[in-house]
Each structure stands twice: as structure tokens, then as C-alpha cells.
Amino acid sequence: MKIELSNNKVFFEDNGSKKEIHPFWLRERVNGESYVDRGTKQRLFDPTELNGNIKIKNVNLSDKFLEVIFSDGTETKLTIQSILNEFSNFNYVKFIEKTKWDSSLSNLNNFEFTNDIFEEKVMYEALVNFYKFGFIIFKNVPTEDNFIVKFANSIGSIRRTNFGEFFDVKSKPNPNDLAYTSLPLAPHTDNPYRNPVPCIQLLHCIENKVSGGYSTLVDGYTVTEKLKKDYPDYFKILTEIKVRYQFIDKEVVLEDWSEMIKLDENQNFKQVRFSPRLDFVPLMDKEKLDLYYAARNKIAELYNSDKYRLEFKLASGDLLMMDNYRLLHGRTSYNTNEGNRFLQGCYIDYDSTEGKLKHLKRKFNI
Numbered sequence: 001m002k003i004e005l006s007n008n009k010v011f012f013e014d015n016g017s018k019k020e021i022h023p024f025w026l027r028e029r030v031n032g033e034s035y036v037d038r039g040t041k042q043r044l045f046d047p048t049e050l051n052g053n054i055k056i057k058n059v060n061l062s063d064k065f066l067e068v069i070f071s072d073g074t075e076t077k078l079t080i081q082s083i084l085n086e087f088s089n090f091n092y093v094k095f096i097e098k099t100k101w102d103s104s105l106s107n108l109n110n111f112e113f114t115n116d117i118f119e120e121k122v123m124y125e126a127l128v129n130f131y132k133f134g135f136i137i138f139k140n141v142p143t144e145d146n147f148i149v150k151f152a153n154s155i156g157s158i159r160r161t162n163f164g165e166f167f168d169v170k171s172k173p174n175p176n177d178l179a180y181t182s183l184p185l186a187p188h189t190d191n192p193y194r195n196p197v198p199c200i201q202l203l204h205c206i207e208n209k210v211s212g213g214y215s216t217l218v219d220g221y222t223v224t225e226k227l228k229k230d231y232p233d234y235f236k237i238l239t240e241i242k243v244r245y246q247f248i249d250k251e252v253v254l255e256d257w258s259e260m261i262k263l264d265e266n267q268n269f270k271q272v273r274f275s276p277r278l279d280f281v282p283l284m285d286k287e288k289l290d291l292y293y294a295a296r297n298k299i300a301e302l303y304n305s306d307k308y309r310l311e312f313k314l315a316s317g318d319l320l321m322m323d324n325y326r327l328l329h330g331r332t333s334y335n336t337n338e339g340n341r342f343l344q345g346c347y348i349d350y351d352s353t354e355g356k357l358k359h360l361k362r363k364f365n366i
């Protein structure tokens with residue numbers, strides 16, 4: 001990629017393809033201190049109020065800079081690198097490649113908590129691992145009540161739901177969700193009925209004195225790739241049919257329609273939703289429903305199989321951060337007579353982790 005000049009025009013050349021850069025695109029990027037606020041990096045002018053017919057009056061290109069004088073009298077000096085960065089459309093977070101894993105994964109992405117961790121390089125490393133594996137575990141996080149809220153807000157902003165700003169996961173009478181019992185929970189994603197679905201769940205173990213109550217995780221990405229390769233018909237129908245996910249209690253009715261496997265605009269993995277206690281498949285032809293139910297059974301079998309399900313015990317002070325669009329989570333049953341099992345949970349969205357990751361990358365010049 002490089003920048004070239006010809007007859008007071010600026011061109012962008014990439015792999016033999018050469019395109020003119022619109023003069024107004026450059027005019028919008030005029031960056032002197034009377035045009036851009038130094039602190040916020042926001043424009044001090046509104047480009048929609050400018051005459052769109054602005055031309056380049058004079059231009060000079062050196063190794064590092066492009067200097068332009070425009071027909072409206074403004075001048076600017078842009079770094080070549082900043083222009084190339086915009087053309088590469090570089091999104092660092094999307095660039096972090098996912099690592100597929102199954103139950104043989106032995107490294108549980110443990111990171112030791114310290115009070116200053118949110119501004120340290122180790123947090124950058126932890127977040128990179130989060131995007132690679134879909135989960136990380138912070139060890140020895142203070143077990144104060146509500147600490148989860150402070151933790152979440154130190155990465156970004158907490159995402160409140162109708163379960164509150166945070167929720168207590170322990171067995172309680174008359175629960176509005178099976179999470180608040182001692183029953184086993186098969187691998188599932190949280191809140192598939194919400195629009196948008198909360199992106200990331202944080203789960204902080206305050207106390208775990210029971211012999212059961214193991215946490216389980218499954219990589220939905222690995223299972224999706226397996227389904228795509230070995231059962232293409234099942235993969236196809238689960239990426240096409242929108243299912244109604246529903247949650248009802250005394251105060252609210254929440255519904256959202258979505259595919260069980262959602263792909264992005266390039267047909268790549270984007271999100272899985274799986275919660276067979278609250279999904280409602282639409283009425284379709286019998287043959288199509290036969291195929292749909294077979295596909296759903298197969299993906300449930302894979303999600304629940306020992307090959308893909310990671311099982312481990314959260315200890316007091318452990319804080320698990322997991323991608324609710326990629327991973328499924330669950331737990332084994334436990335006996336409440338053995339002692340307390342008490343976790344606190346909350347949600348944050350991807351803008352929190354992406355914002356923190358990019359900030360730390362900038363801070364440590366990585």
C-alpha cells in the first residue's frame with residue numbers, strides 16, 4: 001500500500017489497483033488545532049456544512065507526510081501512516097484469531113488479580129486470551145459482597161438486566177430461574193431471549209464448600225465447526241431457521257427470534273444461542289421439522305458430550321469471565337446440606353472489553 005500524487009490529485013495504490021482519494025475525504029481530516037480539539041480528538045467543524053466541491057490547490061508528498069492546501073484556504077499535514085491505517089480497515093480485536101478447544105484443554109487461562117490490574121499490561125494479555133479462548137479466570141479476587149460490580153465497571157460498564165445490576169447464584173426458595181436451585185444445569189447460553197443478548201458474563205465465586213457444583217464450559221465455535229464439517233444439512237438448517245426464545249415472569253415478557261447458530265456477513269461464526277428450556281421452534285412442514293429436530297438433537301449431543309465439555313471447580317476468589325456469544329456454560333448438581341455454594345454474576349458487553357483492550361494496546365505501545 002502506498003500514496004502517490006499526480007496533477008494535484010492524491011492516489012492510493014494497493015496491489016496494482018490505484019484509486020483517487022476524494023479531496024473532501026482529505027479535507028475532513030484537516031487536523032490543525034483550530035480544526036480538531038486536542039483533548040477529545042473530535043472535530044471543531046461540521047463537514048456537512050462545508051461546500052462539497054472543495055479541490056486540492058497544492059499538494060506535497062514526503063516519506064512520512066502528505067501536506068495539502070485546499071481551495072477553501074485550509075491547510076493540513078497528515079501522516080502517511082494514519083492514511084494507510086484507515087485504508088487497511090484494521091480492527092485489532094477481529095484480528096485476534098479464535099483458538100478452538102475441547103475438553104482436553106489444560107490451560108485454563110488463569111491470571112492473578114491485583115488491585116492495579118485494570119491498568120496493567122497483564123490485563124491486556126488477559127483480554128487477548130479472552131478473545132482467543134472465549135474465557136479467562138482471575139484468581140484471588142477479593143470476596144467482598146458486590147465486588148463483581150466494581151470489577152465489571154473497571155473494565156467497562158456493567159450491563160444491567162431484569163435480574164438486576166448483578167445476581168446472586170445460590171439455591172433459594174421459589175426461584176424464577178433454575179440457576180437459583182441446586183439442580184444440574186446442562187450447557188446453555190444466557191438470556192437468548194434478550195435483544196441484544198448480553199455479550200459477556202462475569203461469575204465470581206465467593207464460597208464453594210460443596211463436593212459437587214463443578215462449572216462446565218463448552219466452546220460453541222468448536223462444536224459449530226464440527227457440525228459444519230460432519231453434518232452440513234444440520235448446520236445449514238440451524239443457521240437458517242429463526243427460533244423464538246422466551247422468558248416470562250411476573251414483571252416482564254421477553255422474546256427474541258434468532259437462528260441457533262448465527263453467521264456474520266461473510267458466513268463466519270458469530271454467535272450461538274442454546275437453551276432448550278426456553279426455545280420455541282416455528283411451525284414448519286413436517287419434513288422440515290423432522291430435519292430441524294434431528295439437527296437440534298445432534299448439536300445438543302455434541303454440546304453435552306465429554307469430548308467438548310470442560311469441567312472444573314471454581315474456588316473462593318475465582319472470577320470467570322466468559323463470552324456468552326461463543327461459549328456455553330453449566331454446572332453439575334450439588335448437595336445444599338454439605339455447605340454453601342455462593343457465586344455472584346453480572347454482564348458486560350463487547351464495547352467494554354474492546355475499549356479496554358485498545359486503550360491498553362495504545363498505553364503500552366504494543
Ligand SMILES: [Fe+2]
Pocket residue numbers: 179188189190329
Ligand atoms: Fe447461565
